[in-house]
Structure formats: structure tokens, C-alpha cells
Amino acid sequence: MILLKSKERLLTFLVVLVFGIIIFLLGLGSTGLVDETPPLFAAAGKAMSESGDWLTPKVNGIFRFDKPPLIYWLMGLFYSLPKNEVWDSLGTISARLPSALASLFLMLMIGDTIYCWPQKGDRKLSTPIVASLSFALSPLLIVWSRTAVSDALLCGNLGISLLLFWRRMASNKKENCISPWFFLGLAILTKGPVAFVLASLTIASFLSIQKDWRDLLDKIKPKRGLLITVLLSLPWYVLELIKEGRPFWDSFFGYHNFQRYTSVVNNHAEPIWFFLYVMIIGSLPFTPFLFHGIFEAFKDLKTSFKKDYTPSESLFIYCLCWLGSVFIFFSISATKLPSYWLPAMPAVAILTSYSYLKLRNQKKTFSSLWIINLFILFGLSIAFFLSNIWLNTINDPEMPNLASNLLSTGIIFKAKLFFFAFAFVGIVLFVFRSHNIFLYLQLLLLLGQTVLMPPIRKLGDTSRQLPLRNISKQILNTRQGGETLAMIGIRKPSLHFYSKQIVFYESRDAEGVINLSERLTFDRRINFQDKPNYDNESFLVVIDKYSSIEKHWSNISHQKLGVHGIYNLWRIKKSDLNAQATNLLSNGFEANWRNKKVEKF
Structure with missing residues (x-):
């Protein structure tokens, strides 16, 4: 029996790994860097590799204190690998790998967590795969995991840390608790104190609703763990402060942390409900199931006050605390960006898989949710069939021929066919009451992503970035x-x-x-x-x-x-x-x- 479970776990791991490679790594270096932020990260990482100064990030002859060094260190490490200029001719594989690998590892952690800790007696191998794909197929995740910035790396390190914290609290085994604190330290080295704040809010809100919160807190060994996190993350900040002094303090802590949170920076002012929009869009096309999963988790939370339940059954409640912590913290922030939602995406994926789990036994809810979702699929299909209307509204001065290029390359036509087929398959599966309709549509979406996204990326690169690469070559020759x-x-x-x-x-x-x-x-x-x-x-x-x-x-x-x-x-x-x-x-x-x-x- 143990051997069978080990084989099942390995099989689940391999399936998720293959899907993750397709989504995050396939064609990673086929296009150039997208302006404006990714080249700044890439330039800082490459500068570290070539100059040998691994302490202070610099770009274009000036300091770059907007983010801690982990993202630059990883990029610099890949740029330092032998024959880098051969296998990474555009300089994009090295810059994007930290983000892509972080999302891939977190995807594997999500699948493994749900496999090893089945909720509500769930024993189906499909649930870990549904949860993993719910994470990886999010439009937000796909974009930022293939972009050379630090957001996906923060999401990866913080997400792995929070899942490891829960696994430790859910376990009855006596184990050390080093790994979650280690990844939390990496998260702080990725984007600063915000990682510690989000982790603290999540754990504190979860423990506050637990009757045995002292025992759970003791399991994660906070005193020893905080020491590990501090020893890992603090030295760079101290060394940089000693070396650069006031400019570093004012820029990193003053401007990029305090001022971004308390005032609007770079015109990124949004209403307080902005992240509700982001949550809806970031979960498409399966947004109704996220809200159903949140509703069911709230029901579990209410029930937990009336009867005892084991910590190992609390994953969905924990994810509810996780999602709520990110939502509230960044909704209060004066500066708001869609990428701020990424740390909540693992919780979003797990709560979405909860809906999948619940719908197996709720026929009435099953029908209602899928009817709503089919309307969304039809809406996407109709949007592409009406592309001649909205394509004319695109006005990008850097890509003046974008609309005509989308039509001439056949990308819009392929998108029409795909979303029509997507909606049609959804109807057929719904009519036949397939309990795995969610998984089948995810696999179809995975196929569509591999067919549609490469030519879109190539078109954007040819129109926007290729002229800059060509003019750079001429500059070097002229x-x-x-x-x-x-x-x-x-x-x-x-x-x-x-x-x-x-x-x-x-x-x-x-x-x-x-x-x-x-x-x-x-x-x-x-x-x-x-x-x-x-x-x-x-x-x-x-x-x-x-x-x-x-x-x-x-x-x-x-x-x-x-x-x-x-x-x-x-x-x-x-x-x-x-x-x-x-x-x-x-x-x-x-x-x-x-x-x-x-x-x-």
C-alpha cells in the first residue's frame, strides 16, 4: 500500500511537472525583453555577473535600490554560466528563469500538498492536478512567470513558505521547522519586508480562529525560525546600509516601501475595490468556481466554531486567511498594481480546487455554476468574433500596425476557433454531466495556451522590441x-x-x-x-x-x-x-x- 501511494505521488508529481514545463519554460528565450521594467532587472543581474560586484545592484551607471538582491543574484548566476551568449543569445532565458522556476516549484508544491493532505476524505488524483493547473493557467501567473521581474519570485518563495507552515501545523510528526522559515527569508530577500508582513498576517489570522493555537504556534518554532529568517535575510540590508548609507535608506525603505504604501507612486492610483477586479480577471475563465470555493471555505469556518476538527482538515480555511490577508493589506495600500495580487494566487488556486471537490456531490450547484461559466466562455468567444470592432480601438504608438498584423497573421482567426471550440466542448461535457469537466477544460485551455501564445509573443516582439535590438547593433557598429x-x-x-x-x-x-x-x-x-x-x-x-x-x-x-x-x-x-x-x-x-x-x- 505504501509503495502504491509512493508511485501515485510520483506520478502526480511528474504530470504536474510536465504541465509546468509547458506553461512556464517552453519558448522562454524565443523573444527579447519587454520594456520597460524587465531590462532594468536583467541589466542589474548581468552587471553583477560581469563586474563581480554582487552587493550593490547598478543599472546604466546608477544604483538600483528598488528591490533586494535575490532576483539579481539569480539572474547573474545564469548569466555567469558557460557559453551563456550561445544558448541565451537574446539575454532573456537567464533573466526569466528565476521567475519561471519559482512558479514551477510552487505549482509542484501546491499539487504535492493536496495529494499528501487530502481534504474532506478526497482521494482522487485529479484534485492535485486541478489545483496546480488553476494556479498555473491564471492569466496573471502566465504573464508574470515569463517576465524578468521579481513578482513571481516573491510569489514562489512566499507561497512555498506558507504552504510549508501549514503542512507543519497539520502534521502530527515531530520534525524540525527550518524550511518554511528559510523560504520566508528568501522572500524577504526578493521584495523586502512586505513578505514578512503577509506571512505574519496569514498565520496570525489563521491561529486566531484555532482553539489549540498555542500548540500550532509551537509546531512552527517561531523563536528558532525567526532567527533563521533574520540570519538569512538581514545581512545584505546591513551591509548595503553600511556601504551606501542614507541614499539606500531613503530609496529602498523610504520610497519603494513606505511611500509606495502610504501615497500614490507613478500614477498607480486605483479604487479600494481594485483587487476585486484583479481577482475576477486573474481567475478567468473559471472565476465562478473561485467564489464558490471561498463560500464553501466560509461555511467550513463557521462550522469549525461549533465542532472539533483536526488541523489536517483546515487547508481551505488557511487559504481563506491567506487570500484575505493579501486582499486587505494591498487594498489599503495607496499604490496598487495588478502584480501585487500574485502572492494570493496559490490560495486562489486551492480554493478553486475546493469548488471542484464540492461539486461532485452538489448537483444543483454544479448546474448553476457551469451555466454561469458557459456564459463566460461564450462571452470570450463572441468577443473574438467581434474583433473587427475592438481591434480598431487599439492605439499603441510603438506598434502602429498591431491591429492589421493580428489579422494578417491569422492569430485572431485561431483565437475565434479556439474559444468557440472551448465553449462547445464545455456544453457537451455539461450535457453529459461529466464530473471531470473542470479538468478536461483545463487541459483544453493548456492546449490553447501552447498554440495561441507563442505567435502572439512573437508578434509583440517583432513589432516592439526587434527595432530596438537592431538599432543597438547599428550603434555598436557606428x-x-x-x-x-x-x-x-x-x-x-x-x-x-x-x-x-x-x-x-x-x-x-x-x-x-x-x-x-x-x-x-x-x-x-x-x-x-x-x-x-x-x-x-x-x-x-x-x-x-x-x-x-x-x-x-x-x-x-x-x-x-x-x-x-x-x-x-x-x-x-x-x-x-x-x-x-x-x-x-x-x-x-x-x-x-x-x-x-x-x-x-
């Missing part, structure tokens, strides 16, 4: 005597990443001319890759076509070297730039570059 490089108008940090040069980013307005003139004299940055010759009489400029028609830029005498997409490459003499800057100063314009916040690339 640059003379260490000329400095500037980018005007649309700001793309991928230009710095691919050209490997210091780039001065300026706005298209008149002040941008004056700023650039002064910065080439006073803001003389260098880094390990590039030491520009600031005394060269000319410099290179990448300027988008919308900025290039502004008179204060077009009137500067320039040599046009190339055109790539919406971007032009110019060579300008500094004397001509300075003359235009002097003219604008006499007309009342002023420089404002010294007043800009830190870490503006």
Missing part, C-alpha cells in the same frame, strides 16, 4: 571614439541592455534639450561595460518619430544614420546641441534634470 548615447522621447531601458552603453534618457519637450546639454557636461556616468568619451565633439541619439518632428529637436543639425521601426538614429555635434539649448534658455525654458527622483534610468 559608434566612433566612445561617443555618448542618448534616447529622446519614448524611453526604453532595453537600449542600454542591448547596446551595453550608458544611455542618457530625456523627454521630447524643450527642457529635454537643455537637460541633455547640461548632463553631457555634469552627469558623467561610467560603468564597468562602458566609459563614454564625454569630450568627443559628437554623440549619438535614438529618437522616436513622434519626438523627431518637435521643432526644438528637428531644428538641431544632425546626420541621419538609420531608421528601425519608429526609431531614428542620429549623430549630433555637441556644439549644435549647446547652441539650441542656449536659444531655448533665452526664451525662458529651464533645466530640470537635477530635480528628478533617484533611479530614473
